[in-house]
Amino acid sequence: MTAQTLDGKATAATIKAELTERVTALRERGITPGLGTVLVGDDPGSKAYVGGKHRDCAEVGISSIREDLPADASQADVEAAVARLNADPACTGYIVQLPLPKGVDANRVLELIDPGKDADGLHPTNLGRLVLRVAEEITSPLPCTPRAVLELLDRYGIDLAGKDVCVVGRGTTVGRSIGLLLTRKTINATVTLTHTGTRDLASHVRNADVIVAAAGSPGIVTPDMVKAGAVVLDVGVSRVEDPETGKARLRGDVADGAAEVASWLSPNPGGVGPMTRAMLLANVVDSAERQAG
């Protein structure tokens, strides 16, 4: 068996075309959605992700605003950038790129974001809504990568009701919140959240109908851990040095060979990453539409 591809790149392109139409309709009503970003420091990955977010905005007609701060920015500097975006009427939604450098308390920063402008769905109020609303519609923004996973599966018609899902990794942007989404009554999956303290990771993963590998640990999910016919989402990404060329290359959390066992597999790159970018745009457009009534 060779797994079918959950093509995030192609799906994201379709979603971006849909969003372009919605942005055009907003602009015709005199409303221009605007995404702000706060980037602290020179981490090449974070710089590339933020650059990609601004290119995506330009592609669909969303305006964008940058707050780029040096690596030695203080907690107060970062909080001041957040305050500027909270006050800026041209910014309808914004994100603080994570991780923040050591010495800056990310949770304190996230708490200062105006929840109505929280394009990442990471403010405690928006995460709290996710906890509280089990069956009711959630109109507040959802964290982009969890939303990306769900949207990708939905676009390929993969039903999760009654399925056992194993999430590997308990990070803020993916692992901790995806279980809340998957266990909503509209989805009805059963979730096991595993992490570095889990005993016998393989046994949990092996039980799962759907695996969400989001540990940021290259190749942590090996083919022998994948149940035949499972759906595998490779979310985590790491830059590792290729021993042959000495050059840095991207590696996902799922080791080579999983495609021979799984029924569906999201490639990495080209799977959940592009969908994460598309879901950020969707959060911005959703919130601009809500603000416009």
Ligand SMILES: Nc1nc2c(c(=O)[nH]1)N[C@@H](CN(C=O)c1ccc(C(=O)N[C@@H](CCC(=O)O)C(=O)O)cc1)CN2
């Ligand atoms: N404030 C946030 N910080 C971070 C988030 C987030 O959702 N909000 N997620 C990640 C980084 N991230 C977006 O910020 C992100 C990661 C990966 C991709 C992506 O498209 N990856 C490509 C490969 C890219 C490459 O070549 O380097 C792919 O998977 O095809 C987009 C966004 C942590 N921080």
